[in-house]
Amino acid sequence: MDVACEHCGALHWLAEKTSGSSKAHPKFGMCCNHGKVVLPELPEPPQPLKRLLVAADTQAIEFRKHITQYNAALAFTSLGVNDDKAINRTGQSGWVFRILGNLYHLSGALTASTGTAPSYSQLYVYDPALALQQRMHRNNDLREDTMGSLQAMLLQSHPYAAKYQHAYEILTNEEEDIQHAEVHLRVMPGQDRRRYNLPTAEEVAVILPGQGEGGKEGRDIILRNRMPHGAPLYRISDLHPAYATLYYVLLFARGEHGWYPRSQVE
Incomplete structure (x- = not known):
């Protein structure tokens, strides 16, 4: 991928150009629809992430x-994918990650089931010291000082950390009154059409009684304290603005939203 879109700078393979454009002046429609879709520029990453991305010391090199x-250790959601394991069996060439079918992001309950260690979003509602201990238990080849500083950074800079904690408090308080209570993180339009914001951590999101079947439109992020017995992990719609920011937390460390169906068209 070495050919940049003249409008947004996204990299493409030359073969992805539109049929009406030439090799000398390729045009692409998959990224920004010829400059019609404009996303805000990402802000600078917060510290210590910014330093770890550019510094030349031992800690920064290990991080990169x-x-x-x-x-993955700090993500709110998990990655679901069927990969082709047979392609690397010969070991005669570089390692290849080939996806069979779809790639998707999954979300589970905010409370770990009995006998199961907490993971992903569950760790954001735990005591930070216990969360760090669990993350290092699963990733004992990584540096604890780096993991701890990044965890502290996300708790402060990533707005979904506070939203998940608030949702957990709401669900814990409502469990006795509403069976299978759910909190729906539903993005509401703001005055600026490029910005779609959730309720703040101090506000109450949408609380609904649920049976584990997902939202009416399937586009809300649904949080539950416990999954119904036998229910699978909940698949997050790739049309939700937070689809990317909940998994790629080190790319969107301030919780920036990505593309959504009503993105502004210029």
């Missing part, structure tokens, strides 16, 4: 080498 693992 294992950045994917650090991100």
